[in-house]
Structure formats: C-alpha cells, structure tokens
Amino acid sequence: MKKSNFLKYAALCAFVVAIGFFAYMVNASKALSYLSSDPKACINCHVMNTQYATWQHSSHAERATCIDCHLPRDNMVNKYIAKAIDGYNHSVAFTFNTYKNAIQISDNGAQRVQDNCIACHASLSSQMVSNADVNHHYDDPSVATGRRCWECHKGVPHGKVRGLTTTPNALGVKEVK
Template sequence: MRLPLIIGLVALVLVLAVGAVVTDFTAYLGDDPVACNNCHVMDAAYEGWYHASHQRWATCNDCHTPHALIPKYFVKARSGFNHVTAFVSGHIPEPIRAKESTRRIIQANCLRCHAETVSMVADGQMDAGRYCFECHREVAHGPRGVSILPFQDTGIYRPPQP
C-alpha cells in the first residue's frame, strides 16, 4: 500500500521537474522582460516598452505586479494561468488590455514611483480619481503601434468564427 504511493509521488515530482525544465518555468519567476515576451502576442507591448522612456527604469513586473513577495507571485501565478488558458483555448483578446485588477496594480505602482511628483502636482486636483495612464498612456509602452517590427494582425489568434 505504501510503495505505490511513494512511486506515484516520485513520478509526479519527476513529471513536474521535467515540465519545469522543458518550459523554462524558472524564467517566469524572475523580472527579465524577455520572459514576458516569450509569447509573441506580446511583441508589440514589449517593443513599445523597449523603445519608450520607462525601459531604462522599470521592467514589466515593476508596473504590472505588486512589490510585496507573496502578492507578487500570486498575481504572477494567476496571470500565468490566464495566459496559458487563453493560448490553449485560442481565445486571445485582440487587442490585449489590462484587466481592472491589473489597472489598480499599475496605478499603485505609478504612485509608488512618482509619489513626490504626484503630491506636488495632482493631490486634490480635479480628475484625481482617474488612473495615471489615462492621460500618460504612451509613457510606459510608447505610442500605439510604434515598433521596430510593425504589428501584423495575421488573425491566427482569433477563435474561428461560427
């Protein structure tokens, strides 16, 4: 009774280990923006960031995940699950947009990095309830559509039309 359980657990660990190595899973645990660009549907976002002003100062995780350890990896796990599910099912939205929960994280990170500027400029002003990126949309990812490789919608990510 005990031997099959041990063999099953060892087999599970081996399958998970091989899966982690084959998929280069550990790359997704770090902060390298190249890992975010492993899926080529992110090409335009990556290229926009690479040529925009924030490239020198911030990686994807600096803006798109919380900075506390446990919330950061919770968000990364949830996002990774959503990304894999979208890819496998073929339901990748076009264009890709941040969800409301991600918008709140991005806003918190804007304020975290730019707290002094915001306190001098925006505190108590009209539109204080708006997200920073509603007006400063091009700061982190550059102008829409600007890329060293022009975005080409080949339609391969759209689910078949019934």
C-alpha cells in the first residue's frame, strides 16, 4: 500500500517538474510573442537583428510589419500554418547553426512576399504589368508574374547590405515605445 502511494507521489512530482520546465522554456524562449504581430518577436533571436534594424529605418516601418510582408494575408489559417512552418524551420536552423551569414528567404517565403508586394501596391503593379513589354522582362519561368519586385527594389525594406555583420550587437535598432 505504501509503495503504491510513493509511486503516485513520484509520478505527481515528475508531472509538476515537467510542467514547471515547460513553463520555464515558454518564458525563456518568449514563445508566446510569436503569436503576436509585434515585429520585436522577430528579434527574439539575435540572428534577425539586421533585418529588424534595416526595416526599422525603411519607408515600410510606418506602414507594414514583418507579418504584413512575410505571411499570407488571405486568411488566419494560412497565416498560422505559414507561421508554424517558418517558426519550425527558423528554430532548427538557429539551434543547429545551419544558416549562412547572409540569410536568404525560402522559395515559399519569397512567393508570399511577392504576392504581398503586389497586393499592397496593386495600383502600381497593375500599371507595371500593362507596361511589362517596356519596363519588366518576364524571362524567369519560376516566377509566374515575371521578375520579383526586389530584383529592382533591392533596398526595400531591408537595405542593400544584408548579413549578420551589418548591424553587430543590434547597432541601429532603436527602441520603439
């Protein structure tokens, strides 16, 4: 009988410790911030400081956050599926240090950004499509609408120089209140 009670208390204790460890990890990793639309969630990991700092000093900083450009805008389900996939890929890359100095966007992420550029700048992009034969050469078969916006607009919104050494120690990241 006493051995049975000991096992119950030991199991309960192990469960409480596991819950405590889980709560600690959620807090330490700022995991709940990734459910928000706050751009500061993107700099929880120091790897994204360059992207945050260059965006913060760009023309887009007052009009668009990270998720406005990098996540689907059609519905919440697609948005959170993309967030989960990107979050998993980022955590694996950052944990195992498998990313390059100059972080590059995935093909899926690039398509999302392209779609969002076109959606936000619909009046401009529709005019460009109508003048495509003069201004934009559609020679890349992997891009359905032709050239990607940032092929010409390299400085928007992350600047022309991108890499972990561009803004070391978060230099250039200003505190927004």
